[in-house]
Amino acid sequence: MTNKLGLGTWQYGKHFWGDVKDDESLTIIKHAIDSEISLIDTAPVYGDGHSEEIVGKGIKGKRGKVFLATKCGLIHNQKGYFHDLTAESLEKELYLSLKRLQVDYLDLYQIHWPDINYPTDKAIETLLKFKEKELILNVGVCNLELKELSTLELLPELYSLQIKFSILEQDEQKPILDFCKSHKLVSLTYGAFEGGLLLDKYNSPEDIPQKSAKNFFYQGKNPKIWQNIQKIINEQKLLAKQKNTSLSKQILATTIEQSKASYSLIGCRTLNQLKENLSPL
């Protein structure tokens, strides 16, 4: 299977991504579907359901052209973020996601993060029951390490694995993608731009907004990560110049080449960013 781009929609939840406008998010989703992108990835935790609501509006009238993926098991409420993979909670989450997305089935339902206090196999079993009822068509997992993935009893029932993969972490993450390939698991990768940090937006770590995904999730203020990112930016800028292409296209092409994943999810906060990222190879 050759690599395809998928649209990530964490940004459209608005939390942690700065200036995000609903109207523009909707335009991006529509433009993506009319371009080369069919897979759209969201999650209930992105903006406490707001991303799913925007995706639901964005795909209206185009459901047949979209491979719709959302996630479950990571919850946010007044107490903070926590995992809940119990059957009762997953069922409740599924119906809420279907409602927000305004659809009667999902193409892919993914366990967002493993929970050390709950067996992933047991959660997959619950999702397989949703599949029997045709509420979801495929079951996936995210963010499992190779040891966890390879020892799953229900591995043959899985459709996909979603993990982080960027030039920054290619060596650590490559074995798990090779495993997916040899076990015919579809692979989805996220974070090609390290949340935007690889796109040369900041002069120093202090410039990275404190309450942003670039800081708390992609760890841009960590001195070692900051240093490694600057090295990659310099190398990739040079290659982009040689090939007369943009930094984002260059980074995406390198990432896809390295990962050989089935899908690379890209987060685009603006329509111009999406247009820039299309056809990187």
Ligand SMILES: NC(=O)c1ccc[n+]([C@@H]2O[C@H](COP(=O)([O-])OP(=O)(O)OC[C@H]3O[C@@H](n4cnc5c(N)ncnc54)[C@H](OP(=O)(O)O)[C@@H]3O)[C@@H](O)[C@H]2O)c1
């Ligand atoms: N399963 C999981 O646990 C998990 C975790 C993270 C993400 N994901 C999924 O994967 C998707 C992709 O990851 P991500 O969005 O976190 O990170 P990403 O794709 O590495 O970075 C997205 C950010 O890169 C910047 N960007 C993208 N194209 C650009 C361009 N052409 N020019 C300038 N800046 C550009 C934008 O930053 P600015 O905002 O600064 O403009 C954008 O918000 C998510 O949206 C989500 O659906 C899943």
